[in-house]
């Protein structure tokens with residue numbers, strides 16, 4: 304990619320989150336990730352070019368020096384900062400504006416710095432393309448996968464119902480989403496296949512910002528915030544069906560929608576459990592089951608033990624668990640650092656509050672003693688651990704499924720009788736990556752405490768119940784009995 308020959312015609316809108324907007328190249332497997340600013344700052348950019356460059360470089364450093372070591376470098380693509388011609392960036396921002404969802408337009412793309420993060424396009428990889436069938440990519444934002452057990456937790460409910468499930472009530476009450484998602488991260492992170500399938504089925508039913516599907520680089524399935532409509536599951540099944548039609552038992556036979564969805568979910572679970580390593584037993588860990596999950600608790604007793612130690616979910620969970628104190632235990636330490644910085648503003652740099660995110664930063668947070676010696680150094684390291692855990696609680700997993708070349712068991716050797724070709728069951732080569740690994744700003748800790756209090760008090764106010772209209776509607780592929788019995792599991796077909 305030659306930055307001095309950039310043409311907006313070669314790029315198209317790809318997606319966005321709260322703080323970045325992503326465009327993809329129409330031919331190359333590349334994306335550019337731009338910063339976003341609040342719309343009210345659009346006349347006066349809130350940062351200088353140098354600051355914007357530094358912010359993106361910090362993301363690269365944090366990803367490559369800190370997160371990559373914790374999560375495993377096989378999952379990480381840190382990318383590189385690029386400096387682009389301003390005219391290209393301005394034309395691009397005009398071009399993509401129409402495709403942006405209205406609810407994300409409270410922020411505008413940074414058109415002032417010319418800086419962006421250049422990354423491989425994980426939704427349309429060029430390598431290993433064995434067939435002409437487009438690649439399928441599934442993006443999951445799993446959120447926090449454990450219950451806090453810190454002695455600082457003041458509300459008992461936080462040790463029983465997970466943050467995601469409680470947050471759902473707050474989001475519905477505030478109109479962010481019309482319907483509650485029945486997905487529970489603790490089921491996904493359980494390592495138990497049935498619980499994981501159950502979790503993914505609920506992600507499929509109500510994706511919100513936790514689940515997206517791409518085919519050949521195009522997003523074909525996602526939620527629209529504030530929308531009354533659920534995404535079209537039948538359309539998704541129409542896209543998925545050809546990928547799952549070649550199972551042994553299904554030659555020329557009809558495959559039900561439920562079977563297509565089951566197969567898809569099973570492939571996804573396989574990908575999430577891949578990576579190898581010892582299976583880590585979590586059966587004795589009281590933090591791994593959420594009371595708000597609809598998964599039948601009886602089945603948990605007979606559940607398989609846990610996640611393989613080299614799987615993406617295990618590595619993310621371990622990193623999330625660097626939050627050992629919970630926000631309630633962490634906040635006094637944050638205040639200690641904040642006070643220290645008010646008294647000695649120049650200490651900001653020595654304490655690496657805004658980076659650099661180098662090996663030294665990683666070493667300090669890995670060697671932090673559990674006991675508080677009342678020093679600012681201890682407090683800041685705990686805050687850094689918490690910020691790293693926040694990143695792991697907010698990252699996304701991208702599972703790329705490349706269909707293998709169709710193999711045929713022709714058996715058409717010269718000796719035996721000629722038999723009908725039998726196509727083998729669906730096979731994909733899969734790769735797993737983690738994205739959105741930005742360092743969370745130091746002062747986001749204060750916001751976390753306020754949000755935690757709001758979420759818990761909203762949940763306690765509503766007693767964990769929501770109006771019926773706020774429950775997801777099961778799509779037509781499920782039978783009347785399944786609609787009534789939400790806990791029903793997928794059965795092998």
Ligand SMILES: O=P(O)(O)O[C@@H]1[C@@H](OP(=O)(O)O)[C@H](OP(=O)(O)O)[C@H](O)[C@H](OP(=O)(O)O)[C@H]1OP(=O)(O)O
Nearest residue numbers: 320321322470512693694696697741743747751754
């Ligand atoms: O605080 P949470 O748990 O609501 O997470 C925020 C996300 O909301 P979610 O609940 O996933 O819909 C939020 O996602 P959305 O904007 O809701 O899609 C952002 O990811 C936000 O991160 P940042 O401030 O942009 O760095 C996330 O904020 P932090 O990770 O900084 O807390």
Ligand SMILES: Nc1ncnc2c1ncn2[C@@H]1O[C@H](COP(=O)(O)OP(=O)(O)OP(=O)(O)O)[C@@H](O)[C@H]1O
Nearest residue numbers: 318319320321322323325334422423424425426739
């Ligand atoms: N390397 C990539 N390849 C393909 N798609 C990507 C890549 N990076 C990001 N995306 C897409 O762009 C979207 C927005 O990117 P990202 O999640 O990094 O934004 P964000 O603003 O940091 O999100 P958040 O709201 O979580 O803070 C992602 O959800 C994903 O669909």
